Amino acid sequence: MMKPAYVRLAVRGLAASFLCLAVAAHAQLSIEITGAGANRLPVAIADFSGERIVSQALTAVVRNDLDHSGQFRLVNAGTEPMAETAPVNYPDWKSRGADALATGSVSTAADGRYETRFRLYDVQKQVALGGQAYVASAGQLRATAHRISDYIYEKLTGEPGIFSTRIAYVVKSTGRYELQIADADGENAQTALASREPIISPTWSPDGTRLAYVSFEAKKPIVYVHSLATGRRHVAANFKGSNSAPAWSPDGKKLAVVLSKDGGSQLYLVNADGSGILRLASSAGIDTEPRFSPDGQWIYFTSDRGGSPQIYRIPASGGGAERVTFEGNYNVTPRLSPDGKSMAFIARNDGRFQVALMDLATKQTQILTDSSKDESPSFAPNGRMIIYATEIGGRGVLATVSSDGRVKQKLSVQAADVREPAWGYFVK
Amino acid sequence: MLKSFFVAAASLILAACSSQPPAPEQAGAGVESRTPSAVKVETPQVKPVAQEPIDLTSMAALRDPRSILSKRSVFFDYDQFSIKDEFKPLLDAHARFLVANPKMKMLIQGNADERGSREYNLALGQKRADAVKKMLLLLGAREEQLEAVSLGEEKPRNPGHDEAAWAENRRDDMLYTGEY
Structure with a gap:
């Protein structure tokens, strides 16, 4: 029943991964519950x-x-x-x-x-x-x-808890952007990267040791992979034009990225070390925001190939695109649930951008939030909650909503904008 | 000897001018006296400066506020990526500059307003940067001189949240070597 030796190792590993992160004491996330099951x-x-x-x-x-x-x-x-x-x-x-x-x-x-x-x-x-x-x-x-x-x-x-997981997000204060990592309860915030230029689209490697993100520090968007334990990072995509929207393959070996090197914003696949670039799809319009399905079979993405931004998917091995969203004229940012059965995304309804959830088998869609500037949804690793960025009183805050839409919380930082949340995987 | 020739020629021209009938507006006004007084000495000095042509292929022209090349922004309508007619002379001037200065490079930064997804807005900004790049290529600039990138909604020129601010932020900026 009790395995103290195993647990001792696990706790030590967790502490070690924080060694190279600076403590961000001034930017504590505070949590407020706004709904309950x-x-x-x-x-x-x-x-x-x-x-x-x-x-x-x-x-x-x-x-x-x-x-x-x-x-x-x-x-x-x-x-x-x-x-x-x-x-x-x-x-x-x-x-x-x-x-x-x-x-x-x-x-x-x-x-x-x-x-x-x-x-x-x-x-x-x-x-x-x-x-x-x-x-x-x-x-x-x-x-x-x-x-x-x-x-x-x-x-x-009967489901795994997510209290030992971590979240990554970006805090913007005057002239300063910080990529931070905190415990799922908002405590223990650490800064992995501070920059005078914007940082967007952080996303966790499946093993929880690295973050891929887009940094504008070189006056253009470049994709980096950052190891949290060592603080070292390398360029994963820096081609002529823009490099953005990294998404990890489930085995952690590759990244789907969006490049404009051949004209337009198009999908490519690159090894996590930056080698071996391969084009995934071709369209006359915008293709962006790729995400692998958890089984690695599909890549979901946003495209305006049909005139308005909608969500499509292609087989990860290549092939024709299949449209996934049909209602409304603005459906973006697909995020698959950990079990692969549903998809969170951002839908525009009467000018309001809201978190929506689609059952992929029935295509039934439910709007989960009543806010109007929602962005960047990200599932907790047990699929129970979705964290997203929104705006309250003109300030960027993070919020969570349970996947049934009932439980809502708000996480904010004093005197700063918080955005671009990414919920980490289970720590093994 | 040459000098005396010019003096003679000048006096001939002056004589010709003064022989012309005065324009009606000048009657009784006495604006332009041919005998300079101390007060009016500076008047003729202004004119040559104002008329000095700007060399639109020179580096100085990039910064000279009187030069069209000092203008670096192209604005777009909502959800639009085509270059409006009013910006065509601007792009024409920049294309000529790039042709005349083949070692100069330009970074075209596309931008989008804040509404909607950050990554989708990055792609919208890219579409705008690509549009300016395409036009400059058509006008003679070379591929190696141009890089079109997007800042999406991340670097708004106007931090406001209304249509006036958004219109200012749907924009391309053109930066030359040394400016980025």
Whole structure:
């Protein structure tokens, strides 16, 4: 049941990948919930015994994670700490309205680090659902809390949690652009790249170690691949004309990019190291915003070949284009869900740009937001949430919406514009 | 000896001028006196400067505010990529400059207004930059001299959010070697 050795390695790996990122303390993302799910599972997270000896309250982070997911309603667990070894009074917790309960403990290990143990209970069935133990230094306790949240989320919903994942986004303040990476809860923001010129279209490599993006630092758009652990980067596409819209192949070896080197904005495939350029498609108009389907079979993209911007797809191995969107005269920015069954995109309705979701089997489309300047949707790796950029009060903010449109949150940075969000993959 | 010839010729011309009947507007006004007074000494000096022709193939002409070559922007209508007639003399002058200065290169930066997707707007800006490039090629500039790129909606000249701002931002800018 418990694999402390494995977990220890994983937490250390996560910390190492942050080494080369500068801390962006002044640009903290703050989260505000603006909607909630209809059927939220009532869950109680007791204070862990001994957690008051550590600087950060573990359980506060866990409660915050579960609350923000929109899937849970937190039941007041009182102020009495409860160790994972303590007996559970099921009728008492049932009377408090909790369907599930987590208890745990934090103690100091021999090497000075902290050992956190916890257990999850099903109050209705009166059984323990399992537990975990983690050893982590003080600086890794937030990561430990997110792993506990992931465990609870998966046990109770049957789907993996996304609390240990990260998001990349661009913050624009006066004359300065920063490519930042933060935990999924908006905490722990680090700057991977700061520039006086714009940065757009960051996108995660499937292994979560690199970001591809477009930077204008050379007075024209050039595609870079940036390794987060080392801070080193290389040019992936810098041809005559514009180079933009990078999209990773599911195996992480290639990038679909948009180049204008042969005239117009057209789709090409290039190895992630910048070698081996290959043209993917030809059209008389604009082809841009390519995205691979998760199975690697298709490339979805935006094209104005039919007169207005619409979403099309072509086989990744080449072949004829097939139109995907038909309603309205502006449908752009296709993003496939992790299971490949649905597609988020931006649709213009009466002059408002909104996040829409299409069931690819039935072509049924639902508008998920009620804002009017939405851009750049990006799925959480469990497919439950979509993060996107929008504007509130003239300022760029990030927002999330659950894929059923019910749960909404807003993430903003004080006195700056935030845009171009990209939700990272699960960290293995 | 030559000098005296010119003086003689000049006095002949002056004599010819003064023999012509005065124009009606000049009657009684006494504007142009042939006997210069101290006050009017500077008047004839202004004219030669104003009439000095600008060499539209010189480097100086790129910066001279009186030169058409100092104008570097081409504006577009909403969702349009064709060069409007009013900008054709401008592109004609820049094409002549490029032909006369084959070592000079030009970066054409296309721009789009802020509405909609950033990457799609980048492609719209590219269409506009390509349109100017195509016209300059037709007018004689060479492929090696020109690079058309897009800044999309990322570098608005006017940061506003209304039609006036958007119109200013649907634009190509032409930059020469050393300016970018």
